Amino acid sequence: MMADQIQFFFEVLIGGLLSGVMYSLVALGFVLIYKTSGVLNFAQGSMVLFAALTFVQLREKGLPFAVAFLITLILMAVLGITVERTVMRPLLNRSPIVLFLATLGLSYIIEAGAQLIWGTQVHALDLGISDTPIQVGPVSISQFDISAALISGTLVAALVFFFQRTRTGLTFRAVADDPFAALAVGLRLSRIWALVWITAGLIALVAGLLWGARLGVQFSLSLIVLKAFPVLVLGGFDSILGTIVGGLIIGATEKLAEVFVGPLFGGGIETWFAYVVALVFLLIRPTGLFGQKVVERV
Amino acid sequence: MNEALPLPRTPSHPSPTFFLLFLFTFIPMHTHSLSRSFIGRLGSASLASLLLLGGLTGCGSQKQAGDSTTGSTPTAAAPAGGSNLDVNLKEQFFPLQSYRVGPYAAGGTGFFGGFIDYLNLINIRDGGVNGVKLTWDEGETQYEVEKGIEVYERLKDRPNIAAWNPLSVGIAYAMIDKVTQRRTPLITINHGRTDSTDGRVFPYVFPLLLNPYSETSGIINYLGTREGGQDKLKGKSIVVLYHGSPYGKETIPIYELLAKKYGFKVQQIEVPHPGNEQQAQWLTIKRINPDYVVLRGWGVMNPVALRTAQKVGFKADRIIGNVWSNSEEDVRPAGEAAKGYIAITTQASGKQYPVLQEIIKTVYDKGKGNLADKNRIGSVYHNLGIVNGILNVEAVRIAQEKFGKRPLSGDEVRWGFEHLQLDPARVEKLGAKDLFHSINVTWKNHEGDGRVTFQQWDGNKWNVISKWIAPDWALLRPIIEASAKKFAQENNIQLRTEADVDKVVK
Incomplete structure (x- = not known):
């Protein structure tokens, strides 16, 4: 009986951790843009929807996976550059709240545009990854979740490497640290910001494919941003590593809470419980686990 | 630089x-x-x-796209068929609070497409109902209550309104007082508040065919049949996985009641909105290992439930979906995981029924069909829209028999709905045999004792797998009446009597 309890606990825990990695994937897009431009891009969910809808429609038109992926990526790059040119650049000197509200408006435009171009139908997306469980010892784990976690982990590792080890990554960090100084040493801000938005588009595409395969490609994809916010608060808005750690903590705690604490409240607690965890962390560490402390000269 | x-x-x-x-x-x-x-x-x-x-951004003035998409259909755009503000004495008007964009657009386009297709069929084939042309105008709600009410306010003064059909619990709830004051029927086919079945308290609200309590009873009756008799349900274990919303929670007491009556064990588990994560719930279900799971879902919750069930190794043919978990949109995204899944329905899917064939021939072949994608003809939502069209049109026809072959007031159409009795023979005559069973609305019973059937998804289409099943109305009626009476007391509503039915305002 006790062994059964322990096994169940670990099944829930592992399931939660794997779900958490999926949350991290969404949070990653936010962090990337926030880190380099100080903008919390509320349109990230809409970009996920747009990318997934575009990809699935191209696939349904008979294009091979790689071609559909490439075309979608190009479209996401065009979208990213357009957003940077037409929305972000004109608002460059505005306060963060203005930029945030601008991205909020942008999210509706992208959502509406996606439905206008691709229609309102729900689509299935098969990535060829089986979703049947495999046994790891006494615990059964979803193959799809393991694959999704591996893809997400690889993406995070690649981004960390990019930011730490490449020249372009270093310029991203320079712009994030001090745009004035970056300008003074001749860095091309417009190019950098365009690149950031393109990279966010790539992340949106990967997230769209994995979440789309899970939920179906439909409007609700844009709501997955709600899963990313507690992760961001916990991990820090500007930490790539923080998204992974935050995602794991949020994923595991919300699932364990739902199963073991939920019955005391009548169930259905996992969504708000994630925000409770985030709030508690906020009280203890306002910048999140890995967020940079902002020191301002007064 | x-x-x-x-x-x-x-x-x-x-x-x-x-x-x-x-x-x-x-x-x-x-x-x-x-x-x-x-x-x-x-x-x-x-x-x-x-x-x-x-x-x-300094982009200058942006023209805000209006929420209203009036006259968005080919017929609606034409003066004779849709939006026109002129009072035409030979027209009966249907205001449509539709949703063709937003999260529920897939369902909205199917349902309102089917409804409009049927109205078009009546206009083109029959020249309207006894010469009275059917007209409509659409206002986009995106399934939002506020927008639904905006559309209501915009269209409420149009002449000869037959009935409102918002296909939204939220919008319907917000309209009950308004339509009661203006004496216009509000149709909530297969949904709405259960106690509005009691026409003594809710004279203008019609949850036609199926209210949530009947749906619950219908599902349990089906499971009894599947087990070889209601007595075989004793000792069985059923989990109800419900959407974390008032809609999802509405049937909790009814499952408890039926569990007591038939002796099965029920556990009800909530999935928080929108339901895109269900790992915890399905691991719990795996542990309980019930005989059946009833899926009372909505939107994205349905495919995610099926996929997560597969993930934990729970077979799809032991999952029974409710009436809002029964469409192609609910199963297609789940892919292989949905194969074998069963769901309740009041109307079968498919286009083999004579009325659908006529719609294809008379409406679509003439380029006047409402669905952009012809592959969706005969889908669950499209057929629900067609059945809704039949019920609305027949209510008008019945009322015309009483009040004359002319455009009617809302109250006159209310009378028509309260006498909407279509037996299987009449349903067959309408070309809808096996599409839906029958309806028997009375002034007291606004649901009309609709029968249900069950369909199974084979990976490509739904196949009907049961006979038409009757819910246990006798068991449910006292609960409905008690709830309606309570509402009447709280709102100082005097119960109607039979004598009030014929008091009609022209």
Whole structure:
């Protein structure tokens, strides 16, 4: 009986951790843009929807996976550059709240545009990854979740490497640290910001494919941003590593809470419980686990 | 290089507290799926955001796309068939609070497409109902209550309104007082508040064919049949996986009641809105290992339930979906995981029924079909729209027999609905044999004793796998009456009597 309890606990825990990695994937897009431009891009969910809808429609038109992926990526790059040119650049000197509200408006435009171009139908997306469980010892784990976690982990590792080890990554960090100084040493801000938005588009595409395969490609994809916010608060808005750690903590705690604490409240607690965890962390560490402390000269 | 750019300001990073406070203020955590308060608020905010965006970016004045998409269908755009503000004495008007964009557009386009297709069929084939042309106008609601009410306010003064058909619990709830005051029927086919079945308290509300309690009873009756008799349910274990919203919770007491009556064990597990994560719930179900899971879902919750069930090794043919978990949109995204899944329905899918064949021949072949994608003809939502069209049109026809072959007032159409009795022979005559069974609405019973059937998904289409099943109306009626009476007491409503039925305002 006790062994059964322990096994169940670990099944829930592992399931939660794997779900958490999926949350991290969404949070990653936010962090990337926030880190380099100080903008919390509320349109990230809409970009996920747009990318997934575009990809699935191209696939349904008979294009091979790689071609559909490439075309979608190009479209996401065009979208990213357009957003940077037409929305972000004109608002460059505005306060963060203005930029945030601008991205909020942008999210509706992208959502509406996606439905206008691709229609309102729900689509299935098969990535060829089986979703049947495999046994790891006494615990059964979803193959799809393991694959999704591996893809997400690889993406995070690649981004960390990019930011730490490449020249372009270093310029991203320079712009994030001090745009004035970056300008003074001749860095091309417009190019950098365009690149950031393109990279966010790539992340949106990967997230769209994995979440789309899970939920179906439909409007609700844009709501997955709600899963990313507690992760961001916990991990820090500007930490790539923080998204992974935050995602794991949020994923595991919300699932364990739902199963073991939920019955005391009548169930259905996992969504708000994630925000409770985030709030508690906020009280203890306002910048999140890995967020940079902002020191301002007064 | 950077001259074109304005100088950046050092990003004064807003604190996470701000964003979290924003979220808590902006997004209510206790979401009500069907009233769509979350989406509603987002939608309300969108206008401000867009205006702000337009203003801030210096893009000049942006023309705000109106929410109303009046006359969006070919017929609706034509003066004779849809939107026209002139009072035409030979027209009966249907205001449509449709949703063709937003999260539930797939269902909205199917349902309203089917409804309009049927109205078009009557106009083209028969020249209307006894010479009275059917007209309509659409207002886009995006399934949001606020927008639904805006559309109501915009269209409520149009002449000869037959009935309102919002296909939204939230919008319907918000309209009950209004339609009662204006004496116009409000149709909530297969949904709505259960106690509006009691026509003594709700004279203008009609949850036609199936209310949530009947649906619950229908599902349990089916499981009894499947087990070889209701007595075989004793000792069985059933989990109800419900959407975390008033809609999802509405049937909790009925499952408890039926569990007591038949001796099965029931456990009811909530999935928080929108339901895109169900790992915890399905691991719990795996542990319980019930004989059946009843899926009382909505939107994205349905395919995710099926996929997660597969993930934990629970077979799809032991999952029974409710009436809002029974469409192609609910199963297609789940792929292989949905094969074998069973769901309740009041109307079969497919296009083999004579009425659908006539719609294809008379409406679609003449380029007047409402669905953009002809492959959706005969889908669950499209057929529900057609059945809804049949019920609305027949109510008008019945009322015309009483009041004359002319455009009717809302109250006269109410009388028609209260005498909407279509037996299987009449249903066959309408070309809908096996599409739906029958309906028997009375002034007291606004649901009309609709029968249900069960369909199984084979990976490509739904196949009917049961006979028409009758819910246990006798068991449910006292509960419905008690709830309606309570509502009447709280709102100082005097119960109608049979004598009131014929008091009709022209």
